[in-house]
Amino acid sequence: MNIPVDCWQHFPPLNCNHTQNQMHVQRNHRRWARTRFGITFRYDRRYSHPFKLMSYNILAQTLIEKHPYLYTTHYQPYLEWPHRLQCLRNEILNIKPEILCLQEVQESHLDDIAMALKPMNYDKPLYKQRTGIDYYDGCAIFYNPQLFKLIDHHYVEFYQPGVKVLDRCNVAIIAKFASRRLKNIQFIVATTHLLYNPKRDDVRTAQLQILLAELDRMSVHTETQEPLPIILTGDFNSLPSSEPYKLVHQGRTNSVNLPLELGITDDCQHMNVTIHQNRKTTALFHSDKKTNDATETVSDDVSDSTDKTAVAKTVETSGLPYNTGSLWHMLNLTPTLYNMESNNIASTYQNKWILVDYIFYTKYSRRTVGPVVIPQTFSSLKLLANFELPYVQNCQRMGCIPNSIYGSDHYSMASEFVLMNR
Template sequence: MYESRGQRHAITDQCPGSIPVLSVSSNGQWESARSRENSSRKECRDKERDRYGDGGKYAGRHSELKDRATCLTQNSTDRSRTPHPGNGINRDGTPRPVKGAWGQGRHRHPQHPLARTPTRPLQRNWEVCPVLRPPGGAMFEFSVLSYNILSQELLHRNASLYKHCHSRALPWEYRLPNLLAEIRHYNADILCLQEVQADHYEKQIKPALQEMGYQCEYKKRTGPNLDGCAVVFKPSRLSFLSAHPVEYFRSGIPPLDRDNVGLILLLQPVPTDCVQSDPSDFICVANTHLLYNPQRGDVKLAQLAVLLAEINRLSRLPGGSVNPVVMCGDLNSTPWSPLYSFLTTGFLEYQGIPVDRVSGQNSAPRGQRLLTAPLWSQRLGVDTHCLYDTNAQQQFHNYTTTTRPCRYYTTVPPLCDTTTPIIHTGAVSSQMTSDRPRIDHSLNLRSSYQHLLAHNGTPEVTTWNSTVDYILYTPPDAGTCSHLPDSRGLELLGRLSLVGKSELKAVRHLPNQHHSSDHLPLLARFRLHR
């Protein structure tokens, strides 16, 4: 029973699944209609709260609210009258969102929380690369994925960068299943992950990856930072030899005053019936996340020199030959920048380069500070060839790395020979006659990507506006290192295509409903001739 203005009204009709419809007198018609709408809204709130919980995952369904509004309209006493526009009902009978944030127990947006985001993910295809060396003999093929998965702590700390994103796509509870689904879909043999938050790694990421058949190694950033780098691999395909975390922070040694890190693993292909294990036959896999600050190119070059020195030490064999290297990571540098050129050409004449142009991140550099010699202090123990100084090598190694041998071996096979000099040949040695200050390295690194889209020649992007993520490898031709046998080089078989700026703009950038990081994963497949 219901009362309005002192008059008692009986229920004469009822719409199934909706509030009761009343017959009212003419002088009480307007107030009764408003009362019915208030009751409708209250019942909607109560049922939604009972069904989804107060602030549940999808608090409010468009179809259900619209059906209730339509039912109310059709069963009103004066059917020609438009329902009174309350907080939840428009004049056309459709539900209207109530002001207020999601998750506070009120009516939510009537549509799916991610309805405004794209309905389709980015289209990425597999690109087959031309093979220069025909298959033959003992071979081992493997795939590598590099992925900056966006630490949740960094997302919160830099929330202003993600205002363009739908708020429902940002919580870790939504992003984690998407990230794990991507990793499971690509099914790579080796994963190099950056911005892996330590607590999420231990409690969620590591157990999930172990269930997928992976073995995980992790290095947290130094200082108060909560994220780090992880290298993950399938022990069914690769045997673990040793792990070597690298810390870039050096107290009192400028410019190494930042808490970035790297992680290097030595992995050996699992023996097969046709190919037996060789202790010297391994792959050196390096993963790193260099400093972001576009104004500090000097720091990035010094961090890179430390990583290259450790890669050189670990990949070299006693006879002077070098095993293949895969170097992944978020280098916070764009293609064809001075830092990228240093990696891919083997040298950099740095004198006079503006510090804020080293990484290529600044479209309009404004700094006046220039790179000058020397780039780092001799106390670092790394020379201009990105090799350890003989006297300082052991001290530096003890300070920066921890070697953990595989439990299946009682000893670690010999990894380096500090007495064997590295011989520079080819393009690098021809340039070393110059008197201009330079740095160089002996690795012949090549990018797995061309950095231009094949169909239109526009730049590829791995994040919002540029490419900063890479998978670098040592190819068979060994250009700058004469003692690297062809058999120890890696052959690029294919890669997962990237997209351009326009494609990212079309999906409202990253993260979004389908892509739960602000970076895109890179995936490449290699062949190792053994």
């Protein structure tokens, strides 16, 4: 059932106290917590640009219909799209994020979501559907164009023909923004939804190797070519003890050895970037250039005409790190929450309450060479506060989700950042 996109007030009401009940439950279930920097931070419009960012797997309706056995214990009216959209809308409008990253966004519901979030004054969202004809959901990024200018973006596909470890349909979006308040301040926001299969850390690690290489390629200032701070969000389907999580946070894990012809080395960089300083083209396959780009400055890195044999030979003879047995990267990404390894907090239920959703950010300035990043100075992006995830015991008391309050089978992630002129 779709809601009339031209008339939000036609949305069927739940009850007059629903929004108040939702806010009351959230206040008791979750809370905003300031960081040490956030406690002492004093806003100055001349030098700082604070904003909230939210990441949320909102559960595509087609997946409920495709896997009904996962929701047999739920009260069925709470699984219907109109109810869930109302709950999602209330939660998002309560947080008020200037940038919103969503996963499992059903393409046919994109207009419904945009109309529901009209009070947020978002621009047309960036949207990338999962690769393949049998998938109807994907990732999306909404943003406030009065605060941020979208200067570049790219839709990442992890599917690569003929590569067994990359034969899945998952995708990501990378967006490069400029602050409209601070001159020459740019930053990267990316969101993804990695493979679900709990047994396939190797697939998720390979997907992350591509995503990290794409982030490395795109995260440079358009004028100065200096490295930009990054915010990476999404449903990683990876526990804090897993190899994919270690690769993102600790910057190193065991290698899965992608084929040479993809042109990505063990330091999660594109050969074209390392050898040729070419950030416009890669050896990666992309299924369709004609995605719904919101800007004409989209990066063009479709490579059907690339000579993959020549790419493989170049990597093999270049002396670049390949088949070393390890993967590493230089993006220096830190999780926004500090107690992730404690197993006391959760973002979804998969046979038990677990944590698989994250927001990572560039806390320290990045080096452009060398596998070891030694923090020198803080980046222009700083963390002010987190909307903390619920404790497992609170999740157990709340019961299964979606429910009367929450519209998804994941809890949302949210953080408040500030961009600063250093």
